[in-house]
Amino acid sequence: MARKTNNSAVALAIQSVVGTFESGISDADLLPVSQLRPQINGVTISNDEYTGSIVNNADVVAGKRLSFAFNVKIRPPGGTAIPDENDFLLGRLFQSMKMTEVRNTSAIPVSPEALGSGSDTNNAVLGASAAATAGLYKAWPLILSDNDTGFKNQLTMIRSYAADKTAQLMEVLSSAPAANYQIPPFIGYMRSVTSDDPIILSMKFWLDGVRYDLRDCRPTSAQITFPTSTREQARFPELQVTYEGILDDYADEATPVIPALGAIPLFRDGDLWLDNKRVGGSDLTIDLGLQSENPPNPNQQDGSDAPEVTASTASISMTRQSYTKAVFDSMALADAQQRHPLWGQYGSGPGAMVQFAAPDVRFNYASPDLGGGLINESGDLLVDAIDRGIAIVFPGVVA
Known part of the structure; x- marks a missing residue:
């Protein structure tokens, strides 16, 4: 068969x-x-030994x-x-x-939290629960509660992250975020x-x-x-x-x-x-x-x-x-x-x-x-x- x-x-x-x-x-x-x-x-090797005629031996495997x-x-x-x-x-x-x-098994913070001050359409300043470690959240997802409605619309991504908790975004928002943020659980490969x-x-x-x-x-x-x-x-x-x-x-x-x-x-x-x-x-x-x-x-x-x-x-x-x-x-x-x-x-x-x-x-x-x-x-x-x-x-x- x-x-x-x-x-x-x-x-x-x-x-x-x-x-x-x-x-x-x-x-x-x-x-x-x-x-x-x-x-x-x-993987072959050409056998270049003389044979005494015009006929050559085949390759060696x-x-x-x-x-x-x-x-x-x-x-x-x-x-x-x-x-x-x-x-x-x-x-x-x-x-x-x-x-x-990279695995983030629980949301950061566990419940949505108010953003810090100073956000604009290309940057979100995270709140008190966010770490103050430069680069930590680079390429991590981020939820902004006033960025339209629904999970997929509120979801964005962090391009870079500074020690002052400023998260530069991968996109330009229609207006500066001024409500809550949350980093969702995720698994990623970087x-x-x-x-x-x-x-x-x-x-x-x-x-x-x-x-x-x-x-x-x-x-x-x-x-x-x-x-x-x-x-x-x-x-x-x-x-x-x-x-x-x-x-x-x-x-x-x-x-x-x-x-x-x-x-x-x-x-x-x-x-x-x-x-x-x-x-x-x-x-x-x-x-x-x-x-x-x-x-x-x-x-x-x-x-x-x-x-x-x-x-x-x-x-x-x-x-x-x-x-x-x-x-x-x-x-x-x-x-x-x-x-x-x-x-x-x-x-x-x-x-x-x-x-x-x-x-x-x-x-x-x-x-x-x-x-x-x-x-x-x-x-x-x-x-x-x-x-x-x-x-x-x-x-x-x-x-």
Whole structure:
């Protein structure tokens, strides 16, 4: 009987020891994926020995390299409580990409509190319960009670935070906030610029009756895509990733049943702000620009140590509406090479929202695109090595 593509599955766990497969992977570690693309390539050496004729010997096969590419829908963890540390499966992938898991399990403060004095349309001065630690709340969500009505409208995000409790916002409000504030519970993943190695993963892949166990898995490519869903076409936001690892074992085994999870929010009916202005567009992709290498080591069976992430140069590509110079002058912004905030959010309410941000991006030049009935422009935003320079946040339910 032919094997079926849909009878495929992926499970993953944080690997505690380099070189040792994490054997405790269970059904609780199953992650729904799509577009699974396995690749098994031979490592070959050209045999240049003379043969006494014009016919040469074929290459020598010296080993193999395994990689698995797949897509994961950007789905909030669901439920009313913030997941325990390292429990959120999508978050394990983000952590392996040199992003730090940040968990705020209770609202700050527990009940809404009055803002301090001095707020304006781009800054909210937090009240007595807020910490006076510079940078602490950078890229954290924030609720402002007089910023329209309803959770998703009152929800915004902090670009920077000062010791005097001034929270600079990712957007410009219609009026200065003057009522209450609260930081909701959330789980988020924020790009780290420390020299520490990111976590390493063990993974199981099932391809209809055959299981592959990979240890020492590292990402070699990672893009987070946020396509706008429109009247004409709807698409899911996704993490598109490729992992390379070392084959620990493979065997015949029935593919496990993947549990059904919650709804996947679409990128619409939300916010997209760039340089403190609302912008329209069709596509936004965060590319983490990951690079990895396998250190050579003749003591290992295949002559290499486990792969290591050696570099990450992030950028963000956008296809956005083209505006007049007076409305949005992207050429002048690229000329100036100053840093500006990018922020987006979407979803239906508490526990079902997604926020993404790059608090300090620089503009590259954008080219006008007249390929359709509307004029768009496509260009990159450049992300420097700044802590929390990229953030993906899932705001939770306020008790």
